[in-house]
Amino acid sequence: MNQEVKSTCCYCGVGCGVLIRTDGITVQGVRGDPEHPANYGRLCTKGASLHLTAQGEGRQRHPALRPARDRQPEQVSWAQALDTAVDRFAGIIREHGPDSVAFYISGQLMTEDYYVFNKLAKGLIGTNNVDTNSRLCMSSAVAGYKQTLGADAPPCCYEDIGQAGVILIAGANPALAHPIVFRYIEDARAANPALKIIVVDPRRSETAEIADLHLPILPGSDIALFNGMLHVMLAEGLVDGDYIARHTNGFDELAGNLAEYTPQRVAGLCGIPASSIVRAARWFATQGPALSLYCQGLNQSAHGTHNNAALIHLHLATGQIGKPGAGPFSLTGQPNAMGGREVGGLANLLSAHRDLANPEHRAEVAALWGIPDVPAKPGKAAVDLFKALESGEIKAVWIACTNPAQSLPNQASVRAGLARAEFVVLQETFADTDTAAYADLLLPATGWGEKHGTVTNSERRITRVQPAVAPLGEARHDWQIVVDFARRLGRKLQNPAVDRLFPYETVESIFAEHCVTTRGRDLDISGLSYSVLEQQGPQQWPFPEGASQGQQRLYADGRFPTADGRARFIAVAHQATVEVPGKEHPLSLLSGRLRDQWHGMSRTGIVPRLFNLDDEPLLAMHPCDMRHRQLDDGDLVRLFNGRGEIVVRVASRPGLARGRVWMPMHWGSRFMNSAGVNALVGDAVDPYSQQPELKHAAVEVAKSELNYPLAVIRRCSDVAEALRVLDAARSLLPDFAYASVGLYGRASPLVVFRAATAEPATARALAAIDRCFGLDGETGAIVYTDAKRHIAKKAIAIDGQLFGVRLAGETVAQAWLKQAMAEGGLDASLLRFALAPSAAAPVSVSTRQIVCKCADVSDDQIVSAIAGGADLAGLQESLKCGTFCGGCIPDIKRLLTRQAQQHPEAA
Incomplete structure (x- = not known):
C-alpha cells in the first residue's frame, strides 16, 4: 500500500519540502509538500523529477577496494573496507602526524553527518583538515556576514520577498538556480506592480529579463558599484543617520573613502551609465523596504568577502535590515550548506558558529566534547587541501558526497593531487563520478529518499528528513560510516576517549548533542528536538529552550552579535578580477x-x-x-x-x-x-x-580545425538500458579531440553522442563506434555512402521503428532526428530522410514546445487532452502539468482559451 513520507529536495538551498510516495520498497513518485513553509507545494523541474533518480541506476551498492591504481575496484565486505581504511589512516598518522590526513565533505550531507565528521577530525584525530565544498560557494557569504553583522546568520526570510518595495538581485540567477524563489519574486511583482527589481549581472540572464533596471557590470566590479550607490545616497541625504549612529561602527572611515566613488568614476570602473548607478541608489533608498538577494556572482571571487560586505553596507546605511521586506539575503547554494556551517564544518570553524582562531571557543568545544583540547593550527581550506595533496604534505584524503575532480578550479592540479595521494577514500552514493576514478576505496552511502536527519535552508529553517525506503544494497548512512570508522580508528590509535566521543546508536542522539553545543550562541536551538520538528514542522533558528517557535527575522532591535552589539562598516575598495583580459586572452x-x-x-x-x-x-x-x-x-x-x-x-x-x-x-x-x-x-x-x-x-x-563531424542517436527501451549505453559511450570520449555524450528523451530515452575529427573517420573507427552503440549488425540496416564527400551514414530499424542512426561527415539532421526518435514518432518509412544529404525534416515530424518543463508535458499533449474535454483541473490531474512550480499555468490557460475560441462548439 502506497504512503507519503515527508522529506526535502536534495538540490539547492531553497529547502523545498517534498512528499515521497512509496510502497515501502521503492520510490513511486514525488510531489511538493503543500504544508512546508519553504515552497508550499511548489517544485522546480529538478525537484519534480527526483523520483526518477531513486531507481538504483548508477548507484554504488557495495564497498569496493582497488587493488592497484590501474585496476578496477573489487567488492569487499564493510569490515574489510573499514579495517583497510583504519590501517592506512593510522599508519600515515603515526608516521607523519595528524595533519597528514584530511577530510573533504559536502553541503549535501545531513547536519548530523557533518557533526560527526567534524568531531572525527578535530576531536579524535586532532587535525583541522576538514573542509567542504561549501568553501566553493558560501564561504564568502559566511565571512561577509561575520565581518559586518557579527555572525553567519542570514537575517531574512522568504516572506520578505512579498513585502519588499525594491529587490536588488546581485550575482544570482534565481530563475534557474533557485526557481521557487523566483516564483516568489514573480508573485510579488504580480501583487505589487510598483515593485522595483534591480538585477546586477555581467550577462542578461533569465532573471534580468524581468528587471526594471539591469546593470551589466564588468566582471569583478561589484564593490565599485555598491560604493558608488552609497556615495549617491550619502550625497543626496538618503542614508539613515540615526540608525548609523545608534547601531553601527566604522561608517565615518568608510564615508571618507567613498568620495572617490562618484557616479562618473564608477561608470568607468563598471562599464555602465552613471545615470543607472544614480537610479539604483535612489530606488534602493526610497522605494520602501529594500531586500537584496545574492549568490555565487558575489561569492566566487578573490574579493568575495568584501563584495558581500559592500552590499550589506547599503542595508546598514539605510536602516533596511531587521524589518519585513528588508535585509541582505544570501541564497544558499546547496541543500544543507547552512547546516554544515552551523556545526563548524569548515577548516576555520568550530561547532555553533565558534571560530577556530579563538582560544576561548576552542576551550568551550573541548569541554563539550570531553577532550583536553582542540588543535589550534588552522586546517587546510579546499584549494590548499588539494595543493597539499599534490605537494605530498597531505598523504590521505577522505572525500564524502562531493566531486572535486570536476568542481574545484585548476583541475590539472587537483587531479595531480588525487593521483599522488597515498590513499583516497570516496564515500558516495553514485559509482561513476569523475572523482571515483582516483579512489582506492569506495564506500556506498545512502541516497535521497533513504537518508535521515536534519537540514537547514537559506532562511535558517531546519527540517526533519525522514527515510521513505531502505538503503539500496549495502549502502549505509553517512553518519553510520563515520562513527564505525571513528571507533575502529580510535582503538587502533589506542585513544581511550573514543567510546565517549562516539557513543551514538541513533541519528537523533547526534542531533541532541548538536543542540546542546548551541546553547547561548546566536543560533541557539537548545529548544529543538526531533519530536518538536515532527509535531510543529520545520522551524527557523534561533529556537532556544523555552521558545514556542523559531525567530523569523534577526536584528529587529538593532542589536548585533558583536562585542559591543553594533554592526560594522568595513573600508572596502574596488579590486579587479585576478585575471584581467589582455592581448593574448582578451x-x-x-x-x-x-x-x-x-x-x-x-x-x-x-x-x-x-x-x-x-x-x-x-x-x-x-x-x-x-x-x-x-x-x-x-x-x-x-x-x-x-x-x-x-x-x-x-x-x-x-x-x-x-x-x-x-x-x-x-x-x-x-x-x-x-x-x-x-x-x-x-x-x-x-x-x-x-x-x-x-x-x-x-x-x-x-x-577549431576539427571539420569532420560525427553523431550517433541510439533509442533505448528504458532508462536502465540508456545508462548502460551511456556508460559504454564514455569509453569513446578520450579517442576524440572533441566529443560529448548525454541523454535525451520523452516517450523513449535516447543516448546522443557527438564528436569531431580533423580527418575523415576510417572504416575501422566507424565500425568501433557502431559496435559501442549496438549498430554493427546488418539486420534492418540501411546505409548511405558518398565516398567523394567522405559521408557515411547508417540507420537500423527494428519492428518498424528507428532503433539508431550513425551520421559521419554530415550531421545536420541530428536535431530533428533526435526529437522525432524521442517522441517515438519516426517509423522506418522515414529512414530516407534520416540518411539523405539534406537537413530538411519530413513534414510529418512536427516541432513540439514543452509547456510544463517540470512534468515534461508538451503543447500537443495539452491540446489533445483539451480536445478530449479536459479543463485546467483535468489537465493537472491527467498530465500533472501545472502541479509543481506553477510557472506554466498562464501558458496552459492561454492554450485553453485558444482552443475554446477555435472550437466554440466544444466549450
Whole structure:
C-alpha cells in the first residue's frame, strides 16, 4: 500500500519540502509538500523529477577496494573496507602526524553527518583538515556576514520577498538556480506592480529579463558599484543617520573613502551609465523596504568577502535590515550548506558558529566534547587541501558526497593531487563520478529518499528528513560510516576517549548533542528536538529552550552579535578580477548554472528529460565577437588559456556584452572529453574566506580545425538500458579531440553522442563506434555512402521503428532526428530522410514546445487532452502539468482559451 513520507529536495538551498510516495520498497513518485513553509507545494523541474533518480541506476551498492591504481575496484565486505581504511589512516598518522590526513565533505550531507565528521577530525584525530565544498560557494557569504553583522546568520526570510518595495538581485540567477524563489519574486511583482527589481549581472540572464533596471557590470566590479550607490545616497541625504549612529561602527572611515566613488568614476570602473548607478541608489533608498538577494556572482571571487560586505553596507546605511521586506539575503547554494556551517564544518570553524582562531571557543568545544583540547593550527581550506595533496604534505584524503575532480578550479592540479595521494577514500552514493576514478576505496552511502536527519535552508529553517525506503544494497548512512570508522580508528590509535566521543546508536542522539553545543550562541536551538520538528514542522533558528517557535527575522532591535552589539562598516575598495583580459586572452569567461542540471550531474545526469533543454555543453558568445573570429552558430571552437584548452560548440547570445563568454559548469569528464570549464579557471582565493574565483578567467576563442563531424542517436527501451549505453559511450570520449555524450528523451530515452575529427573517420573507427552503440549488425540496416564527400551514414530499424542512426561527415539532421526518435514518432518509412544529404525534416515530424518543463508535458499533449474535454483541473490531474512550480499555468490557460475560441462548439 502506497504512503507519503515527508522529506526535502536534495538540490539547492531553497529547502523545498517534498512528499515521497512509496510502497515501502521503492520510490513511486514525488510531489511538493503543500504544508512546508519553504515552497508550499511548489517544485522546480529538478525537484519534480527526483523520483526518477531513486531507481538504483548508477548507484554504488557495495564497498569496493582497488587493488592497484590501474585496476578496477573489487567488492569487499564493510569490515574489510573499514579495517583497510583504519590501517592506512593510522599508519600515515603515526608516521607523519595528524595533519597528514584530511577530510573533504559536502553541503549535501545531513547536519548530523557533518557533526560527526567534524568531531572525527578535530576531536579524535586532532587535525583541522576538514573542509567542504561549501568553501566553493558560501564561504564568502559566511565571512561577509561575520565581518559586518557579527555572525553567519542570514537575517531574512522568504516572506520578505512579498513585502519588499525594491529587490536588488546581485550575482544570482534565481530563475534557474533557485526557481521557487523566483516564483516568489514573480508573485510579488504580480501583487505589487510598483515593485522595483534591480538585477546586477555581467550577462542578461533569465532573471534580468524581468528587471526594471539591469546593470551589466564588468566582471569583478561589484564593490565599485555598491560604493558608488552609497556615495549617491550619502550625497543626496538618503542614508539613515540615526540608525548609523545608534547601531553601527566604522561608517565615518568608510564615508571618507567613498568620495572617490562618484557616479562618473564608477561608470568607468563598471562599464555602465552613471545615470543607472544614480537610479539604483535612489530606488534602493526610497522605494520602501529594500531586500537584496545574492549568490555565487558575489561569492566566487578573490574579493568575495568584501563584495558581500559592500552590499550589506547599503542595508546598514539605510536602516533596511531587521524589518519585513528588508535585509541582505544570501541564497544558499546547496541543500544543507547552512547546516554544515552551523556545526563548524569548515577548516576555520568550530561547532555553533565558534571560530577556530579563538582560544576561548576552542576551550568551550573541548569541554563539550570531553577532550583536553582542540588543535589550534588552522586546517587546510579546499584549494590548499588539494595543493597539499599534490605537494605530498597531505598523504590521505577522505572525500564524502562531493566531486572535486570536476568542481574545484585548476583541475590539472587537483587531479595531480588525487593521483599522488597515498590513499583516497570516496564515500558516495553514485559509482561513476569523475572523482571515483582516483579512489582506492569506495564506500556506498545512502541516497535521497533513504537518508535521515536534519537540514537547514537559506532562511535558517531546519527540517526533519525522514527515510521513505531502505538503503539500496549495502549502502549505509553517512553518519553510520563515520562513527564505525571513528571507533575502529580510535582503538587502533589506542585513544581511550573514543567510546565517549562516539557513543551514538541513533541519528537523533547526534542531533541532541548538536543542540546542546548551541546553547547561548546566536543560533541557539537548545529548544529543538526531533519530536518538536515532527509535531510543529520545520522551524527557523534561533529556537532556544523555552521558545514556542523559531525567530523569523534577526536584528529587529538593532542589536548585533558583536562585542559591543553594533554592526560594522568595513573600508572596502574596488579590486579587479585576478585575471584581467589582455592581448593574448582578451575574453572574460563566466560560468554558471542551467535550470535542469545540478553540479556535476551525478544525479540529474541519469534523467533523460533533464537534458531536453540543454543536451550538450555550449559556449555562449556575443555575435560581434563571433563575427570577429569568423564563427557561426554551431561551430566547434578551441577555448583556451595558459591552464589548458577545451573544444566546445559555440552559440551566439545577444544577452552577453562584447568581450564576455559564458559556459555552464555542469559538464565534466563523464559527459565530455575534458574536465570542463573549471579546467580553465585559476585557483586564486579570497584572503578572508579562502573561496576561489570560480566565476572568472581570461581566455581566448579560436575556430577549431576539427571539420569532420560525427553523431550517433541510439533509442533505448528504458532508462536502465540508456545508462548502460551511456556508460559504454564514455569509453569513446578520450579517442576524440572533441566529443560529448548525454541523454535525451520523452516517450523513449535516447543516448546522443557527438564528436569531431580533423580527418575523415576510417572504416575501422566507424565500425568501433557502431559496435559501442549496438549498430554493427546488418539486420534492418540501411546505409548511405558518398565516398567523394567522405559521408557515411547508417540507420537500423527494428519492428518498424528507428532503433539508431550513425551520421559521419554530415550531421545536420541530428536535431530533428533526435526529437522525432524521442517522441517515438519516426517509423522506418522515414529512414530516407534520416540518411539523405539534406537537413530538411519530413513534414510529418512536427516541432513540439514543452509547456510544463517540470512534468515534461508538451503543447500537443495539452491540446489533445483539451480536445478530449479536459479543463485546467483535468489537465493537472491527467498530465500533472501545472502541479509543481506553477510557472506554466498562464501558458496552459492561454492554450485553453485558444482552443475554446477555435472550437466554440466544444466549450
